Amino acid sequence: MLKNIVIISTLIIIVIAVYFPSRHARHYNYISVKDMLNELDLKWPQNNRVLKNCSYNEIVTNDEDIEISSIKDKREFKKPLLGGEFIPDDCIALEKTAIIVPYRNRSYHLNIFVKYMHWFLQKQKLHYRIFVVNQNDSLPFNRAKMINYGAKMSIRLQYHCLILHDVDLIPINTRNIYACSKLPRHMSSSLDTFRYNLPYLTLFGGAVSITSEQFLKVNGMSNEFFGWGGEDDDFYRRLIYNNLEPCRFSPEVSKYTMLPHRKEDASENRFRTLEKTKEMEKIDGLNSISSSYIIKLEELYTLLIVP
Amino acid sequence: MDENSALCCCEYYDNNYERNHILACCCNCEDLDEAFESLITRHAVSQRNKQGLIMTLQDRLRVPWKGGAKQIAFDAILPVFILPVMLLIASISLWWTIFSFTTVVFFLILISNFLIKTIPYTKFFFMWTLTSLIILYIIFEFIVIPFLEILLWENIALSVLIFGFIMCIYVMKKRTNKLPRLGDCDAESGYVGKVCCKWTNCSLCLVRVPDKDHHCVWYDCCVGKHNQCVFILSLFFAIGALVYSSNLTLTSVCHPFNLYKSILLPDDCSEVYKLFELSFSFVSAIYSIIIALLLLILFGQQLLLVSLGLTLKEWARLPLRTRLCFGLTAHRPNSKGFFKNWKAVICWNKLLLKSNVLEVDSM
Numbered sequence: 205m206l207k208n209i210v211i212i213s214t215l216i217i218i219v220i221a222v223y224f225p226s227r228h229a230r231h232y233n234y235i236s237v238k239d240m241l242n243e244l245d246l247k248w249p250q251n252n253r254v255l256k257n258c259s260y261n262e263i264v265t266n267d268e269d270i271e272i273s274s275i276k277d278k279r280e281f282k283k284p285l286l287g288g289e290f291i292p293d294d295c296i297a298l299e300k301t302a303i304i305v306p307y308r309n310r311s312y313h314l315n316i317f318v319k320y321m322h323w324f325l326q327k328q329k330l331h332y333r334i335f336v337v338n339q340n341d342s343l344p345f346n347r348a349k350m351i352n353y354g355a356k357m358s359i360r361l362q363y364h365c366l367i368l369h370d371v372d373l374i375p376i377n378t379r380n381i382y383a384c385s386k387l388p389r390h391m392s393s394s395l396d397t398f399r400y401n402l403p404y405l406t407l408f409g410g411a412v413s414i415t416s417e418q419f420l421k422v423n424g425m426s427n428e429f430f431g432w433g434g435e436d437d438d439f440y441r442r443l444i445y446n447n448l449e450p451c452r453f454s455p456e457v458s459k460y461t462m463l464p465h466r467k468e469d470a471s472e473n474r475f476r477t478l479e480k481t482k483e484m485e486k487i488d489g490l491n492s493i494s495s496s497y498i499i500k501l502e503e504l505y506t507l508l509i510v511p
Numbered sequence: 512m513d514e515n516s517a518l519c520c521c522e523y524y525d526n527n528y529e530r531n532h533i534l535a536c537c538c539n540c541e542d543l544d545e546a547f548e549s550l551i552t553r554h555a556v557s558q559r560n561k562q563g564l565i566m567t568l569q570d571r572l573r574v575p576w577k578g579g580a581k582q583i584a585f586d587a588i589l590p591v592f593i594l595p596v597m598l599l600i601a602s603i604s605l606w607w608t609i610f611s612f613t614t615v616v617f618f619l620i621l622i623s624n625f626l627i628k629t630i631p632y633t634k635f636f637f638m639w640t641l642t643s644l645i646i647l648y649i650i651f652e653f654i655v656i657p658f659l660e661i662l663l664w665e666n667i668a669l670s671v672l673i674f675g676f677i678m679c680i681y682v683m684k685k686r687t688n689k690l691p692r693l694g695d696c697d698a699e700s701g702y703v704g705k706v707c708c709k710w711t712n713c714s715l716c717l718v719r720v721p722d723k724d725h726h727c728v729w730y731d732c733c734v735g736k737h738n739q740c741v742f743i744l745s746l747f748f749a750i751g752a753l754v755y756s757s758n759l760t761l762t763s764v765c766h767p768f769n770l771y772k773s774i775l776l777p778d779d780c781s782e783v784y785k786l787f788e789l790s791f792s793f794v795s796a797i798y799s800i801i802i803a804l805l806l807l808i809l810f811g812q813q814l815l816l817v818s819l820g821l822t823l824k825e826w827a828r829l830p831l832r833t834r835l836c837f838g839l840t841a842h843r844p845n846s847k848g849f850f851k852n853w854k855a856v857i858c859w860n861k862l863l864l865k866s867n868v869l870e871v872d873s874m
Contacts, residue, residue, distance in 0.1 A: 222652055223666065228665075229659055230662075396768070398659075399762050
């Protein structure tokens, strides 16, 4: 009798351990395609007598997947203004988006990314500009700090929507609109290297959108995360503490592909830094970075060099 | 020490019916002494000496067990070491993978000839199946799942396939154990007298098998009319589980792509050897695919043979030309036509039931 109970309880423990949900990739709540447009935080400027406001219905209904093999192909797009800024000339854009790309030593990826993104974004009738923030020192890569620099400049230039974007991520679905939603949005929830699944529910890295007000409210990201990993989880916590729970669009819309490269080693002290999120939020972030950086206007993007 | 007291978990009775302890495994071996002496004095080791060595080795290779240390068969324990070592070596680089897999194939060919001749009742092959199953499942659950790229329902689906496979083997063995034993006389056993099929003796299972197809060493079980449909089902489950798990693993460790927007397949595995976890799971997936391919051939062969009403032994005796025509031109005395052949295989239980009922009637 006792033996049976022991056997059955060990079996139950094994089954629970094997099928425990957090050991697996997760299904997640998302905003359905037909609600996408209502959830967007588009600001409506005053009516212009010459031009009408842009309509975004077409973008969220025109469903098309880009072939992954064709990403490196040469694509036709209108030449943007110096510094990679583009303003649609046939209507008034309702969103002013800054694409902020933290970057170091990935010129091959950057070249593919920038050309693809101009082609991809010009179809979306957005007023956008690509900021590439280059870390110019020999310390381990500090993704969050680079984003803070990019965000600081974008906010000064009155960009309403910030999209924090890794240089190796390429959006595949044409409905994936690069405008901000009312809540911060995790855009790359269906990444091909993760088998188009979401590894865990609190993931908030890769490509995310957040309005500049919200970014200011949480004091940006932490500057203390050197090396790979941790900074996105810290950012997620900051959002939760400020009642800004991120949302996601449906998996078909959020498809991304990752340009091939080696995975970087995870930084060893990322968990130690994570524990201090709450007390560090007010003093470590957007308000604690220096204001010395060099701005270079390239043909297709604005380059910020952070010493 | 009292000779009659119960054995402790590390004690056992050896070849000479004397109490022995497993820690004393290296003490007091005359054959080893002799062998070393002849090595040092450069004399050849005698045949009797060699046999004695192996006997002693087998006798002293034991694991502690309740009620006295249990003997473990030397050949049966081999796969437990070979398989992990093969996978570990294979995960170093691509060339090591090729080297390790080919070595194991050659080793298997050599040892299977040796084993079948010298120890026909060996559990080596069954242990190989069992160890493969356990190792592959452990790798999947504890290395591939923690990549956090596999959904819960995918894990459950794989478990269902594996469970189906294990149940099939269980049913096969159970049905074989129910067959009349070799020593029993015909009258005692229920359904031998029936004209349903040709009864063959199996010296390994010690039973009489109806329409014996072959003795499967990998399952350590006879395959005949009584369990052939379960055997085919088990092959189906095994192929399903192997292909599915390898696909899940490969799409996790490699770069995947969507075929026709529905099936996820791997397309670029060039980075797997850079990290041990990746390469180890990759190699296990390759091993699964190789087994699945071999099983697929067997599966197709079984389907064909059942349709034709042939057994594996009859098939092996056919000339190559007939085999190339899928055996259609062969002389098939036992075939009753496509549908009846399949009915005979699938409805074995009904046949059994009917014969039992008849038995009761005649009493």
